[in-house]
Amino acid sequence: MLKILRIDSGAAGGPKATEVPTGEYTGLGGRALTSSLVAKEVPPLCSPIGAENKLVIAPGLLSGTTAAMSGRLSIGAKSPLTGGIKEANAGGQAAQVMARLGYAAIVLEGKPENDDLYKVYVNKDGVKIIKDNSLKMLPNYDLAEKMKAEYGEGVAMISIGPAGEMKLSAATVACTDMEFRPTRHAGRGGLGAVMGSKGIKVIILDDSGMKMRTPKDPEKYKEANKKFVEGLTKHPVTGQGLPAYGTNVLTNIINEAGGYPTYNFKQGRFDGANKISGETEAETETARGGLATHGCHRGCVIRCSGTYNDKDGHFLTKQPEYETVWAH
Ligand code: SF4
Structure with missing residues (x-):
């Protein structure tokens, strides 16, 4: 991963892609890379949805290898919500695919000259940027169906929905999971609005023909990974609690301790906690034909994830997370 893909949305005639070496960012990945680049290249007083802000998308240093748990994607920019340097991250397939394509980061920069909307397609042969105004105001799930029809299910997608296009300050950036559903979101700080301000609706990453990244010493790497996996699977939280009940495994425990942030942090105990606990969630998911245990990449x-169906057994959403549940 020794190159960065920079897409200048402000270029004459529409966004232009340039590949540059990682240079001073070499050796950085994920949050270290997204935040370093924003700190260095984005003027602190600029408008978060203006020409000077940059949206930086970076896989972790081990993404694209056989290392377990190496598939989270970091996204950074000056936040439209807080005005500070924001990092939000998401699971899904994008980080692994992007790393196998050799990119340490994709940077969206500049300001488009008009309201046209673009999709970016990246594969082993390079980058195509295609104007596609038929995608305007498409929700992420409808967009995923459209992209699946065009590119198949073997690709990864990073996208925004209508909130990002409208540059709302809480808009997210969505990533597709293993089933090509846009269920994983970089949700903090309104980074979807920054992507919307660059006129980029969707990035399709296609690693067909690319190989898994290989470490310098494959045997030692394999050994270290094995130990890491053993540690995770033997630990009661990562090996039992999270797989069985997801992040809502915390609900009953924290509620009992009086620290459940209910009624907007005014109280620490919620009478109905058991009904929204990880235990109940897992039971409901299984009873409706969904999955209580599911990996996002x-x-x-x-x-720690799951699939949540409606009463008739149709997919509704991924398993809602702890923060989402207590906040509602
Ligand atoms: S399923 Fe859970 S534990 Fe696995 S990568 Fe996704 S968020 Fe992390």
């Missing part, structure tokens, strides 16, 4: 051994 290949190589995840914790599998």
Whole structure:
């Protein structure tokens, strides 16, 4: 991963892609890379949805290898919500695919000259940027169906929905999971609005023909990874609690301790906690034909996620997380 893909949305005639060496960012990955680049290249007083802000998308240093749990994607920019340097991260397939394509980061920069909307397609042969105004105001799930019809299910997608296009300050950036559903979101700080301000609706990453990244010493790497996986699977939280009940494994425990942030942090105990606990969630998911244990990307051994169906057994959403549940 020794190159960065920079897409200048402000270029004459529409966004232009340039590949540059990682240079001073070599050796950085994930949050270290996204935040360093924003700190260095984005003027602190600029408008978060203006020409000078940059959206930086970076896999972790081990993404694209056989290392377990190496598939989270970091996204950074000056936040439209807080005005500070924001990092939000998401699971899904994008980080692994992007790393196998050799990119340490994709940087969206500049300001488009008009309201046209673009999709970016990246594969082993390079980058195509295509104007596609038929995607305007498409929700992420509808967009995923459209992209699946065009590119198949073997690719990864990073996208925004209508909130990002409208540059709302709480808009997210969505990533597709192993089933090509846009269920994983970089949700903090309104980074979807920054992507929307660059006129980029969707990035399709296709690693067909690319190989897994290989370490310098494959045997030692394998050994270290084995120890890491053993540690995770033997630990009661990562080996039992999270796989069985997801992040809502915390609900009953924290509620009992009086620290459940209910009624907007005014109280620490919620009478109905058991009804929204990880235990109840897992039971409901299983009863409706969904999954109580599910990984959001290949190589995840914790599998803290799940699939939540409606009463008729149709997929509704991924398993809602602890913060989402207590906040509602
Ligand atoms: S399923 Fe859970 S543990 Fe696995 S990568 Fe996704 S968020 Fe992390």
